[in-house]
Amino acid sequence: MLLVLPGHYYAVLDGATDPTQTIINGVTSGRFAALTCAEAVSALHLRSQDAGDTLLDQVSASLQGALEQLEARGEWEPGQKPPSTTLALALETEDQWSFHLLGDSGLRLNGREEFIQRKRVDQISATARVTIYHLLQKQGLSGDELEQKTRQIIYYGLQRALAKGLLTSAEVESVEHAALALELAPEASVLEFLQLGIVTQHH
Secondary structure (H helix, E strand, C coil): CEEEECCCEEEEEEECCCCCCCEECCEEHHHHHHHHHHHHHHHHHHCCCCCHHHHHHHHHHHHHHHHHHHHHCCCCCCCCCCCCEEEEEEEECCCCEEEEEECCCCEEECCCEEECCCCHHHHHHHHHHHHHHHHHHHCCCCHHHHHHHHHHHHHHCHHHHHHCCCCCHHHHHHHHHHHHCCCCCCHHHHHHHHHHCHHHCCC
C-alpha cells in the first residue's frame, strides 16, 4: 500500500502474503500489518514527532502492541505466524531527505542508486519456488492451481509435500539440489529450511 502525508512523507508498505489466509479484523494478516504500521507512521506525523533513528522501533512496537490487544481479546494466538510487512519510507525535512527501510523493500534514488536489504533466505526460497513451479507444471498443473500449489509447498515445506504426495522423492531432491547450488548458507541449514518451509522462517 502507498502512504502519502502532508509535509513530504512518502511510504510503501508490502504486507507479507500468508498462504494460511489468516483474517484479522476483516483483512488478511499482511494487510493488517501494513495498515497498522501505516497508522503508526501517520500518528508520528500528526504529533509532529521527529522519530529519527527510533522510527522503525516505534512502528514495530505499534504492531506488537496491536497483536497483544488481539491476544488479550482471544482473537490471536501467539503460536500463529505473526502478521508482517515491509516498509520503505522517505521523509523530507527543511534541508535534507531521510530514508527508513524495514524488511526487504528498497528504494532507488534518481533511477540509479539502489538501496535494498537482500536476504539469503529469500534467494534460497525463490530458487526453490521456481523449481517447484516447473516440476508441478510438468505434472500437468496450470493457472491458479499451479500458483496455489507452488505457494503451499514452499510455505509448508518439502517434508509435508512428500508426505501428501504432492512431490516425489526425486522431485524433492531436485529442489534441494537447486537451492544448495547457490552456496549461500550451510547445507544443513538450507535443507532444514526447505524441509520445514517458510512457515518456520520467523523463528
